[in-house]
Amino acid sequence: SQQGEEDPQALSIQEGENATMNCSYKTSINNLQWYRQNSGRGLVHLILIRSNEREKHSGRLRVTLDTSKKSSSLLITASRAADTASYFCATVPDDKIIFGKGTRLHILP
């Protein structure tokens, strides 16, 4: 079963714009991670946020976590063509890492 649900399922924006995608989950978690997957490739870790953190930054990435709403958001600022990929949130409810269905992001030139 999948714990996290990303929203939207697909997103197309112009290069240079900001992209925001959301993840909602069902049960309490220890931490939440975001991964990127380019077409035909494996997943790459982007950022981890712990349950006692509310916001975290890494380069052009900003992640927020609201444990009361059981949701997280990933913001990519100043998008580039290379950001075109699928983005997955991964939650850790107990002793395993569970991925959502992902958001497919397409950056238009």
Added chain:
Amino acid sequence: EAGVAQSPRYKIIEKRQSVAFWCNPISGHATLYWYQQILGQGPKLLIQFQNNGVVDDSQLPKDRFSAERLKGVDSTLKIQPAKLEDSAVYLCASSLEWAGGTGELFFGEGSRLTVL
């Protein structure tokens, strides 16, 4: 640092045939995962090893899937007999340690299986 190696990258078989996938994790990584990713979906955990012991295999269809991690290093995932619905990418990942799930997962490129 070498990444997670998987082979084969692509495999096409007939239903009811068998197939095996191999994974060599990053050196020193204690935790190894096999995920199944069906087209358009997120990865689904099949089995998780800590060294050579199984931590979780609750979603592994044990009537047809088996996995082992002898000597706590590389691992094989076998499907026998394959069904049409097994068509997917099989991703192997490793992490330095479990650490309550705070460890970064490093993924291989995946093995794409097509069952005809």
